Amino acid sequence: MDFSIFTESWQLYLDGFITTVWMVFVSLLIGLFISIPVGIARNSKNPLLSLPAWAYIYFFRGTPLLIQLYLIYYGLSQLINVQDTLWQEAWFCALVAFILNTAAYTAEIVRGAINSMPKGEIEAAKAYGMSIPLAFRRVILPSALRRALPAYSNEVIFMVHGSAVAGIVTIVDLTGAARIVNSRYYAPFESFLFAGMCYMVLTFLIIWGFRKLEGHWLKHLRPLA
Numbered sequence: 001m002d003f004s005i006f007t008e009s010w011q012l013y014l015d016g017f018i019t020t021v022w023m024v025f026v027s028l029l030i031g032l033f034i035s036i037p038v039g040i041a042r043n044s045k046n047p048l049l050s051l052p053a054w055a056y057i058y059f060f061r062g063t064p065l066l067i068q069l070y071l072i073y074y075g076l077s078q079l080i081n082v083q084d085t086l087w088q089e090a091w092f093c094a095l096v097a098f099i100l101n102t103a104a105y106t107a108e109i110v111r112g113a114i115n116s117m118p119k120g121e122i123e124a125a126k127a128y129g130m131s132i133p134l135a136f137r138r139v140i141l142p143s144a145l146r147r148a149l150p151a152y153s154n155e156v157i158f159m160v161h162g163s164a165v166a167g168i169v170t171i172v173d174l175t176g177a178a179r180i181v182n183s184r185y186y187a188p189f190e191s192f193l194f195a196g197m198c199y200m201v202l203t204f205l206i207i208w209g210f211r212k213l214e215g216h217w218l219k220h221l222r223p224l225a
Helices: 004-043 047-062 065-078 090-115 119-127 132-147 149-169 174-185 188-217
Strands: none
Touching (some): 004 047, 004 149, 004 188, 065 090, 090 132, 119 132, 132 149, 149 174
């Protein structure tokens, strides 16, 4: 194994690592804000709310992220005039694809967390005279989001791994950096091994962070010794 490849290309990998982190962070942050109303709408008994939410979730969960990225990056130029707009930027198209994808998966997590809540908590909120919007804001959503942490941690990890498709549309993320290094040195094993190690480090940091959050916010759900 030629370790000189790593020492000569570390700046490229660092830039790719930073690109991966900020794209994943922004997509998860915006996707979370989108997913909450979509998840609530998915539970609604009003078909005008539940059917569009169901169609959105079904499409983005039923198609590969790579296909969604292609549709946004290549397909939209055939439908609208994208000259002199952000749609010309590869990073913007990738970000839109990531946001819509993670919002669909997270909305289903939120929906499941709301449905799994103990009925006693909802009845207690009603007993205090809370309206439905107030109960959602003060009781249902905080409790549901705490319970959704274990499932959401998996979605964050999947999003980190799925972000590797960004390199296909000319974005130099971690995988894109590995492709460039491989084209320079013709060393696919070393190039992609280092990128894989970077993904592993990022994944372990996410797991550690979510375990800390679960230990703090889900402490009341632990069985008493």
